[in-house]
Amino acid sequence: MMMLVILAKTVYNLGIMLDIKYIRENQAAVESATTAKGYKVNIAELLALDEQRRGLMGRIDELRAERNSVAGQMKGGKPEPELVQKGKEIKENLNKLESEFNDIDVKFTTVLKQVPNIPTDDVPIGASEDENVVAEVIGEPAEFDFTPKNHWEISQARGWIDKERAAKVTGARFAYIGGELVKLQQAIITFVINTLTDEMKIKQIINDAGLKVPTKVFKPILPPLMIRTEMYDAMDRLEPSEDRYKIDGEELWLQGSAEHVLGSMYADEIIDEADLPCRMLGFATSFRKEAGAAGKDMEGIFRMHQFDKLEMESLTTAEHSLDEHLFFVAIQKYMIEQLKLPYRVVMKCTADIGKPNARGVDMDVWLPGQDKYRETHTADYMTDYQSRRLKTRVRRENGGVELVHTNDATAFALGRIMIAVIENYQNADNTVTVPEVLRPYLNDRKEM
Numbered sequence: 001m002m003m004l005v006i007l008a009k010t011v012y013n014l015g016i017m018l019d020i021k022y023i024r025e026n027q028a029a030v031e032s033a034t035t036a037k038g039y040k041v042n043i044a045e046l047l048a049l050d051e052q053r054r055g056l057m058g059r060i061d062e063l064r065a066e067r068n069s070v071a072g073q074m075k076g077g078k079p080e081p082e083l084v085q086k087g088k089e090i091k092e093n094l095n096k097l098e099s100e101f102n103d104i105d106v107k108f109t110t111v112l113k114q115v116p117n118i119p120t121d122d123v124p125i126g127a128s129e130d131e132n133v134v135a136e137v138i139g140e141p142a143e144f145d146f147t148p149k150n151h152w153e154i155s156q157a158r159g160w161i162d163k164e165r166a167a168k169v170t171g172a173r174f175a176y177i178g179g180e181l182v183k184l185q186q187a188i189i190t191f192v193i194n195t196l197t198d199e200m201k202i203k204q205i206i207n208d209a210g211l212k213v214p215t216k217v218f219k220p221i222l223p224p225l226m227i228r229t230e231m232y233d234a235m236d237r238l239e240p241s242e243d244r245y246k247i248d249g250e251e252l253w254l255q256g257s258a259e260h261v262l263g264s265m266y267a268d269e270i271i272d273e274a275d276l277p278c279r280m281l282g283f284a285t286s287f288r289k290e291a292g293a294a295g296k297d298m299e300g301i302f303r304m305h306q307f308d309k310l311e312m313e314s315l316t317t318a319e320h321s322l323d324e325h326l327f328f329v330a331i332q333k334y335m336i337e338q339l340k341l342p343y344r345v346v347m348k349c350t351a352d353i354g355k356p357n358a359r360g361v362d363m364d365v366w367l368p369g370q371d372k373y374r375e376t377h378t379a380d381y382m383t384d385y386q387s388r389r390l391k392t393r394v395r396r397e398n399g400g401v402e403l404v405h406t407n408d409a410t411a412f413a414l415g416r417i418m419i420a421v422i423e424n425y426q427n428a429d430n431t432v433t434v435p436e437v438l439r440p441y442l443n444d445r446k447e448m
Contacts, residue, residue: 019388020050020112033118036125036350041114049108056101063094113236116355117385120322123359126349132362133349138333139342141366142424149430150369151422152300155181157430161301172298173290173305180448184421184434185308185414187441189283192310192335192411193220196281209330213323218281218312223261225284226252231264234389236356242291258282258311259380259408266315267390271404273397277324278315281411283308301415302374310411317394318384321405322359325381328409329361332377335412338437341420342366344373356385365416369423376416379409 023030024047031043067090073083124133155161160181166174177185195201196218203215229251232238237260238253245254255261262282271278285308297303312331316324329345336343346362353360363377384403387393394404425433431447439445 020046023047023115024050030115030118033350034116036119037116037353037355038127038351039114039116039355041111041116043115046108046111046115049104049111053101053104053108056097056104060094060097060101063090063097066090067094117358117383119350119353119357120359120381122347123353124347124349127351129349129352131349132352133347134344135347135361136345138337138344139340139366141342141368144368144426144428146428148368148423148426150300150367151419153369154422154426154430154432155300163301171305173303175301175304177301180432181418183442184418184438184448187438188412188414188417189310190441191338191438193281195335195338196220196312196331196411205330205334206327208334209326211323211327211330213320213327214277216277216279218279221258221262221280221282223255223258223265223282223284225255225261225286227255227261227264228252231267231390232260234267235260235264235386236389239355240291243289245287245289254287255284256288257286257309257408258284259313262311262313263386263406263408264390266392266404268392270393270395270401271315272395273317276316276394276404277320280313282311282313284311285309300419302419304415308414310414312407312409312411314407315387315392315394315404316407317396318402318405321383321407322381324405325359325379325407325409328379328407331411332363332379332409336363336365336377339417339421339435340437341424343376346375348378354380356380356382358383358385363410365420365424367420367423369426374416374419376413376420377410380407382406382408 034041070087160179162176166176199215262280314324343365348360357380359381361379362375364373365376367374386406387403392404393401
């Protein structure tokens with residue numbers, strides 16, 4: 001029997017604002033969280049720089065006020081030489097302090113950007129992905145009366161994937177996808193869009209999960225496939241930069257997932273509270289170098305430099321952001337269960353959730369051709385970590401302005417979910433039974 005672990009409900013760190021004020025008041029907690037996430041940041045140095053920075057800022061403000069006072073006294077006639085000399089001294093001192101402040105500010109900002117988000121209380125403490133915790137196991141792997149093949153063997157036999165010609169034209173980890181697999185991908189895309197733009201389906205998912213979030217549907221978006229360096233950095237998704245594709249001679253990168261260009265869409269904007277949650281469903285062809293994956297998953301299309309993906313992104317108020325994250329997880333579970341695929345829910349540990357994440361959940365689908373669970377989905381809860389850099393805010397009904405909170409999650413990584421369908425629905429003759437939920441989008445075909 002598979003192990004089933006149910007995580008107890010805990011108190012979450014709602015309302016945490018990871019700004020310098022929070023760090024000043026919670027130094028020990030920030031140091032502990034930073035260490036638990038596997039980052040080495042000198043918080044004491046950061047706070048020392050902060051103190052220097054604030055001291056210089058105070059002195060600069062005083063000098064600017066004094067400069068304005070002297071300038072006011074010089075109006076209406078020839079100023080006294082002493083006053084002119086005083087104005088020159090103030091200007092020299094101000095220039096010196098502003099230069100000193102700029103140097104300190106650069107150092108301060110550099111260290112501050114290294115501080116990761118604070119994990120919620122229920123994130124397992126762990127030093128690597130090996131310490132992630134299986135929270136739920138849903139469905140039993142199918143039993144075959146033949147030895148199941150992996151998707152690569154079936155796809156080669158059916159002419160659905162051609163990596164040899166892709167290697168000739170483009171290089172390793174690229175593929176031509178053809179035939180019935182193209183139709184399957186289009187069916188999955190239509191199924192997802194139809195589901196997430198249907199308010200009745202959204203309401204059903206919310207009710208089944210016992211959540212209290214709005215039934216607002218997702219807006220389908222075809223986003224740009226490139227992102228400016230400034231926006232990539234603000235999303236805190238540029239690193240590791242060696243895993244990204246940069247456009248030579250330009251401050252542009254190929255995005256690595258649709259949420260990179262969806263989450264930055266409202267940078268430097270203030271959104272009315274009545275317009276939240278802002279839910280987006282982005283479809284994008286994404287690009288990653290997979291620099292650290294040499295020799296891994298070279299067969300088939302599990303780990304590619306180019307892949308198609310449907311990604312959910314949401315902007316909410318702070319008090320609703322955790323429920324929105326749980327709603328995204330509920331959507332993922334619903335989608336996988338509609339395909340009747342066995343899977344497990346994994347709580348990612350502190351070292352694996354990522355620098356901007358406060359919480360992370362993975363979905364691993366059972367692949368009989370590999371005889372193991374493999375990751376197909378992830379859900380990221382960011383609090384206000386990204387919006388602080390992006391300056392994306394909400395104007396509350398009471399007139400106040402606050403930072404929004406962001407969430408993103410996989411709807412379907414199309415290559416990986418097609419792998420799961422091929423391997424779980426395979427037949428001995430290399431045909432694949434079409435999942436019932438997808439048949440309306442394939443002219444009611446039962447087999448491909």
